[in-house]
Amino acid sequence: DAGITQSPRHKVTETGTPVTLRCHQTENHRYMYWYRQDPGHGLRLIHYSYGVKDTDKGEVSDGYSVSRSKTEDFLLTLESATSSQTSVYFCAISDDPTDTQYFGPGTRLTVL
Amino acid sequence: AQTVTQSQPEMSVQEAETVTLSCTYDTSESDYYLFWYKQPPSRQMILVIRQEAYKQQNATENRFSVNFQKAAKSFSLKISDSQLGDAAMYFCAYRTSGGGADGLTFGKGTHLIIQP
Numbered sequence: 001d002a003g004i005t006q007s008p009r010h011k012v013t014e015t016g017t018p019v020t021l022r023c024h025q026t027e028n029h030r031y032m033y034w035y036r037q038d039p040g041h042g043l044r045l046i047h048y049s050y051g052v053k054d055t056d057k058g059e060v061s062d063g064y065s066v067s068r069s070k071t072e073d074f075l076l077t078l079e080s081a082t083s084s085q086t087s088v089y090f091c092a093i094s095d096d097p098t099d100t101q102y103f104g105p106g107t108r109l110t111v112l
Numbered sequence: 113a114q115t116v117t118q119s120q121p122e123m124s125v126q127e128a129e130t131v132t133l134s135c136t137y138d139t140s141e142s143d144y145y146l147f148w149y150k151q152p153p154s155r156q157m158i159l160v161i162r163q164e165a166y167k168q169q170n171a172t173e174n175r176f177s178v179n180f181q182k183a184a185k186s187f188s189l190k191i192s193d194s195q196l197g198d199a200a201m202y203f204c205a206y207r208t209s210g211g212g213a214d215g216l217t218f219g220k221g222t223h224l225i226i227q228p
Contacts, residue, residue, distance in 0.1 A: 088155065090157060
């Protein structure tokens with residue numbers, strides 16, 4: 001299994017609070033991705049990174065920001081959480097943009 | 113933008129039988145990559161099989177094989193000799209081969225039930 005961890009694995013928070021999710025990899029892969037999974041929608045891309053300090057928006061980026069200061073860490077921040085951001089969040093990594101993406105275990109976030 | 117459609121929200125099959133999950137996609141590109149991922153109740157996303165569009169030969173991985181019909185934009189997954197451990201959500205995904213690092217486009221998934 002690819003060395004990908006996500007923290008926390010579960011989080012419950014209140015509307016309006018900031019939340020940061022962390023993805024950590026030990027594979028030294030250049031590319032990292034954040035997806036969200038909601039019933040009836042499959043997985044949708046939020047943001048991705050193609051190197052340290054190099055990031056770009058995905059399909060559903062509104063309300064989210066990301067940062068990557070080290071190859072191994074990719075952070076997803078909800079500046080002011082809303083109930084619509086209740087979801088399961090997955091991080092993925094790949095060595096090349098056309099290569100297979102390997103996924104972390106996911107974080108279940110509930111915004112009350 | 114590319115879209116991926118899985119028209120079967122749920123499928124059921126008897127243990128040891130064969131089942132085929134459907135996936136169609138819409139793209140104007142000639143070169144791309146297609147994937148099937150499995151998501152068991154543990155929630156972990158597991159790669160089942162990968163197909164490169166420029167390869168005409170259908171990919172296989174043990175009991176899992178695909179029927180890739182490029183002209184029809186169809187990418188179905190066949191599971192032979194179904195086992196209880198195959199019960200999961202299955203997602204079809206598309207990736208452009210073009211430049212850039214944008215991610216995968218997923219279908220909404222098919223829930224596969226294995227009847228003992």
